[in-house]
Amino acid sequence: MRLEELKIIVTGGASGMGAHFAKRLHEAGAEVAVGDVNEEGLAALPEGIHTRRLDVSSEEDCQAFVGWAAEAMGGLNGLINNAGIIRDGLLVKKSRRTGELKKMPLEQLTSVLDVNLVGATLMVREVAGQMIESETKPGVIVNISSIARHGSRGQTNYVAAKAALAANTTTWMRELAPYGIRVGAVAPGMIETPMTEGMKQSARDALVASIPLGRIGTPEDIWQAVKFVCECDYFSGRTIDVDGGGAMG
Numbered sequence: 001m002r003l004e005e006l007k008i009i010v011t012g013g014a015s016g017m018g019a020h021f022a023k024r025l026h027e028a029g030a031e032v033a034v035g036d037v038n039e040e041g042l043a044a045l046p047e048g049i050h051t052r053r054l055d056v057s058s059e060e061d062c063q064a065f066v067g068w069a070a071e072a073m074g075g076l077n078g079l080i081n082n083a084g085i086i087r088d089g090l091l092v093k094k095s096r097r098t099g100e101l102k103k104m105p106l107e108q109l110t111s112v113l114d115v116n117l118v119g120a121t122l123m124v125r126e127v128a129g130q131m132i133e134s135e136t137k138p139g140v141i142v143n144i145s146s147i148a149r150h151g152s153r154g155q156t157n158y159v160a161a162k163a164a165l166a167a168n169t170t171t172w173m174r175e176l177a178p179y180g181i182r183v184g185a186v187a188p189g190m191i192e193t194p195m196t197e198g199m200k201q202s203a204r205d206a207l208v209a210s211i212p213l214g215r216i217g218t219p220e221d222i223w224q225a226v227k228f229v230c231e232c233d234y235f236s237g238r239t240i241d242v243d244g245g246g247a248m249g
């Protein structure tokens with residue numbers, strides 16, 4: 001599909017990569033509707049981008065948002081499923097100092113699954129449902145997974161969500177191909193965004209040293225892959241790792 005033909009939702013588009021995707025799409029002539037819990041970020045997006053508060057972990061919010069977006073854009077044929085959070089920690093750990101056994105609280109596990117997996121799944125359900133009901137085709141859905149999908153220490157909750165999102169990209173490709181909807185995923189490595197800016201310098205240096213291309217990625221690097229998924233009419237069901245050639249430990 002050509003970018004200017006898109007009427008596309010970007011979740012989590014008030015910050016970081018999502019905001020970059022929304023701006024690039026808008027510049028290319030697409031109609032864009034951004035949903036996010038970050039209302040300050042929504043207000044800072046360029047004029048002409050449709051915005052509304054959206055908590056993807058709320059079924060009611062997802063349903064209302066998709067109906068609103070289709071009306072605001074005069075149709076709907078795309079989704080960039082990008083909203084996400086991290087709540088890192090080891091699943092279980094014995095303190096060397098006190099001998100105390102610490103376990104990841106259930107809420108730390110479920111909060112990440114609720115946003116990154118259940119929320120993303122609800123958005124695919126609602127957007128695909130809308131396209132099928134309105135007999136809109138072709139359509140495209142881009143899920144933002146993560147290189148963490150291959151396993152990442154201290155990220156049980158995040159890995160579970162991002163690996164499931166990549167696997168279900170293939171499930172949804174199979175289920176939605178008959179309706180003319182393609183589903184692809186992009187799995188970024190470490191990218192410079194507000195999500196990662198709090199990282200300690202020593203950890204950052206070690207990470208950069210482990211990346212064959214020698215630098216942390218930018219939202220523009222990931223946009224290149226998102227654009228490819230949107231535009232390539234013979235691409236569906238796969239997840240593209242965009243990580244500078246390096247796997248995170």
Ligand code: NAP
Nearest residue numbers: 012015016017037038055056082083084146190191193195
């Ligand atoms: P970001 O700058 O934190 O942007 C994520 C946006 O999603 C924020 O505006 C955030 O709002 C919003 N959000 C959080 N919970 C939400 C919810 N329940 N409903 C709707 N919006 C919600 O992060 P980013 O780095 O651009 O990440 C974008 C996507 O890429 C995420 O799915 C992330 O997991 C993935 N990713 C990031 C990296 C990386 O290194 N940065 C690597 C691989 C994958 P708040 O700011 O209020 O939380």
